[in-house]
Amino acid sequence: MNITLINPPHTAIGSRIPKEHLPPLGLLSVGGPLIDAGFTVRLIDAEFGPLPLTEIARQVQLLETKVVMIGHSGSSTAHPTVVELCRLLKLAMPHLTIVYGGVHPTYHWDEILRECAHVDIVVRGEGEETALRLMHSLASGADLSLTNGIAFRKDGDAVATPPAAMIRDLDAYRIGWELVELTRYSYWGGKRAVVVQFSRGCPYLCSYCGQRGFWTQWRHRDPVKLARELAWLHRKHGVELINFADELPTGSRKAWKEFLEALIAERVPLLLVGSTRASDIVRDRDILHLYKRAGVIRFLLGIESYDDETIRRIRKGASTSEDQRAIRLLRAHGIISMATYVVGFNEESDRDYWKSYRHLLHYDPDQVQLLYATPHRWTPFYATVLDREVLQYDLRRWDYKHQVLSARGVPSWRVFLWFKTIEVLMQARPKVLARMLFHHDADYRHAMRWYTRIGRRVWFHEVLEFLFSVRPLRIGPTLRQFMGETLVEREYALAKRRASERSRSTLTPVP
Structure with missing residues (x-):
């Protein structure tokens, strides 16, 4: 067949x-x-x-x-x-x-x-x-x-x-790498690249996450087998960069440490990028040198909000002090920190956006990515915003980079202005420019320049798009009217x- x-x-x-x-x-x-x-x-x-x-x-x-x-x-x-x-x-x-x-x-x-x-x-x-x-x-x-x-x-x-x-054994089914010509794929400024998963799922209960329940439970691959596969990808296909698609690759300190050590033993010059939690970086402060030796060049950290009450309400399970400490630890080991920050969990005021900017300045991440809160029907967050107005009918633009939900008292154009202004002010800071130009690590400088170049392109694209093609509705239906009631009872997709x-x-x- x-x-x-x-x-x-x-x-x-x-x-x-x-x-x-x-x-x-x-x-x-x-x-x-x-x-x-x-x-x-x-x-x-x-x-x-x-x-x-x-x-x-x-x-x-x-x-x-x-x-x-x-x-x-x-x-x-x-x-x-x-x-x-x-x-x-x-x-x-x-x-x-x-x-x-x-x-x-x-x-x-x-x-x-x-x-x-x-x-x-x-x-x-x-x-x-x-x-x-x-x-x-x-x-x-x-x-x-x-x-x-x-x-x-x-x-x-x-x-x-x-x-x-x-699936309990994530190594039971292999990835069909032969289905693609790996020479066609690149990332990070032209480096040959692939996406892999060390783990699936996440044990934390973030109410807005659309992935956690899909995987149902956190599991990981055999650390040594994965290290061997990545080494094979480099030696056989010239792969230079590994992008981890995991929600939480570092979920088990023991398994992650075993993977790092196995990859170091393979002696392959790979760069690793992915996402994790600030708490895991703080937990692993004594083995961050292994992160660097294995090739970790950047980790994305979900900062999400300046407000501890908001963090508690969305069940992030984090603290602002821990987030800042993780960024400093990564920098001390030559690893880039990217902070994601989400606008729209609440109906923020202009003052809230100003506080968000001051909060990010205090954190001092190397890179920043602002996102809009985007409700998925199967998440607990969806039920908390059912009565907010929907400003974007086109589901293709429910991509975290377009405003979906209204903010009462702040028109969408002003939310967008805050959003784009914070982005450019954060990335144009003298500290960031100095790291991009003078950091002692060439891989670090390359990563900073690449992200700045791509970010500039996306920034102008989004501004022009907002002005001339996809401006949000002024008055829209409520989320309940537009999408329907919650599907949170379906959140866990797999039988444990x-x-x-x-x-x-x-x-x-x-x-």
Whole structure:
């Protein structure tokens, strides 16, 4: 059976860095097990170009595809594009089976099957084992209701099977690196790069996070095996930079330390970038030299807010003093700190935006990334903002870089002005410019220059976009009116118990 995996083009400016793309890890993770099971698998990465949707459909036809599997890391923002692509695919190949997976379809499976007639099956939760079982069922004509972790139509109704069991052994299914030409992928200013996961999930309870519940529980790969794989990628394919897609790669000090030591022992000149929590940096202050020796060049830290009450309300489980200490520790070891800061958790006033700026100045991160609070229906945060007005109808722009929710008393243009002014003032500080020009570490200087160059391009793009094309609504519907009630009861997408311990239950119809 011929299977084509499709990474659809994304409209967000953050995914459109000129001449730089990262491989679609989720599709590669699904593709590897399918290849090993004997299926013929190909991948179309439509981010290159980006490819027009009509050209994607043409290529699928040429490959004589029986099943298309579509997924994207920008799940919700890519959804409108996926819907249109599915329409074109079915128009060209009416008998094609279309399978749709990712975070957004995992939680919105019923409305997708109800509203998108061209989508046949939805994979819910992590896809390696579920996709493999599903393809075997399709190839043999077996009853789909026996495959856990999917949703489909039965007698015209959208139904879901029980949640798939969480994959305990993350090394049980390999990444299908052969599906892509790694020489095409680069990041960080032209360095050959890939995306990997050391772990999945996060034990913390941040109410706004759309990923934590998708993975359900924190798990990690074998540290030594991952180090060997990264070394192989460097020696075999010339990979220079590793971008960790984890929510919390450092979740286990013991496992992370073992990984760092194993990678150091491989003696490969890799650069590592990723995200973690400030508390883990403070916890690991005595082994940060291992971070540096292994190649860690930057960690993103979620600062989120200057207000401890807001941090408590969104269940961040952090403190402002710990955040600042982590930034200083990273700097002392030659590791760049990027602070993300979220606008819109509350309906802030002008004074709040000024305090946010002063707060970031006090933290003194090397890089800063401002984001807008963006509510996902399956998160606890969504239920707390149901009565706020929605200013952006286009789901493609629910990408954390466009204002979605109103701030009572502060018009959207002034929120945008604060947002962009804080960005430019933070990145133009004399301290930042001095580090960018005179830091003793060449990799550090390169990273600072690259981020400044990309940030400048994005900054001007977003200003022009706001002025001339996508200005928010002045008065919009409430979030409840626009999107509907919360789906928080679906937050945990996977069954925590092992497959052998599960009892078969009946299909779940749409309520």
